[in-house]
Amino acid sequence: MQKKHFCPFTRCWSQLLGAGFFLAVTLVLAAFVFPAIASKNLLPRLPELVIEKGYSDAFEVVECVAKSRLVADGAESHLKVVLKNVSGKPVVSALKIRILYLLSDQAAEMSVNGKGSRFDRKNPRVAFSLQPNEELTVTLEARQNILYNLDALKQEQEGTRRDSKNGKDPLFTLDSLKKLFSQENFGRRYLVGPLVSKWGIFPVPFRQVKLDITVPHDFGGVFPDESLWKKTERGGSTVFSFEGTDGFSGAVFLPKQDVDLFRKIQEESKPAPKSPLEKP
Numbered sequence: 001m002q003k004k005h006f007c008p009f010t011r012c013w014s015q016l017l018g019a020g021f022f023l024a025v026t027l028v029l030a031a032f033v034f035p036a037i038a039s040k041n042l043l044p045r046l047p048e049l050v051i052e053k054g055y056s057d058a059f060e061v062v063e064c065v066a067k068s069r070l071v072a073d074g075a076e077s078h079l080k081v082v083l084k085n086v087s088g089k090p091v092v093s094a095l096k097i098r099i100l101y102l103l104s105d106q107a108a109e110m111s112v113n114g115k116g117s118r119f120d121r122k123n124p125r126v127a128f129s130l131q132p133n134e135e136l137t138v139t140l141e142a143r144q145n146i147l148y149n150l151d152a153l154k155q156e157q158e159g160t161r162r163d164s165k166n167g168k169d170p171l172f173t174l175d176s177l178k179k180l181f182s183q184e185n186f187g188r189r190y191l192v193g194p195l196v197s198k199w200g201i202f203p204v205p206f207r208q209v210k211l212d213i214t215v216p217h218d219f220g221g222v223f224p225d226e227s228l229w230k231k232t233e234r235g236g237s238t239v240f241s242f243e244g245t246d247g248f249s250g251a252v253f254l255p256k257q258d259v260d261l262f263r264k265i266q267e268e269s270k271p272a273p274k275s276p277l278e279k280p
Contacts, residue, residue, distance in 0.1 A: 044144055048200075062082045095128065126138065147186045
């Protein structure tokens with residue numbers, strides 16, 4: 001039987017090709033996955049309480065007071081929530097404390113019914129039970145980073161635009177590859193979210209909400225309804241205040257120079273209204 005001779009050079013070249021192919025596939029996947037992950041980034045926001053068990057209409061927020069001061073690239077926030085069982089029946093539930101972009105594991109403090117409670121960043125939950133008409137008071141203090149990847153919202157905009165054209169996004173683009181290796185484009189953003197919700201989706205009724213957001217003088221805001229917010233100049237800062245029950249969620253604070261572009265991207269990211277002739 002004739003022996004086969006293997007050339008070391010051929011074997012080496014084959015291994016290089018294999019490694020090159022693996023690297024190429026990895027880069028392609030990374031270029032595809034990385035923007036998708038980036039688009040899931042949440043805007044830095046005020047701390048939020050998420051009710052994990054029980055019907056949302058079993059609860060009412062009888063008091064919600066939040067204050068936040070934006071300084072440099074950070075925010076110092078304080079949130080007080082008084083939650084009441086209005087169901088007429090005992091409820092056993094749990095709160096998930098959502099505090100994004102904490103500066104450190106020690107950057108949050110919490111109290112429940114006036115007693116200090118350890119904030120566990122890995123499992124930020126508070127179990128509780130309430131009798132009918134009983135209240136639970138939770139206070140949070142947090143020091144957060146407010147830097148946000150500005151490309152994330154742009155990618156959402158681009159994705160919405162492609163969807164509206166019913167086109168397919170290619171698996172790999174040179175632009176995506178360039179973004180993968182370039183520095184992320186950060187800007188300062190701070191959002192007022194729903195503050196208290198069921199599963200982060202279903203709203204919980206509020207009886208009272210008071211908000212004071214203090215920002216640098218070169219900051220502005222984008223609001224769902226600007227008429228609901230009061231603006232006051234105080235020294236070298238601007239204070240945006242809200243008092244009511246609805247219309248606070250979705251307010252975003254950012255440098256004035258970015259306001260117009262943010263509004264534009266926000267509008268273009270909204271799904272296009274369906275045609276009357278379009279089937280649901």
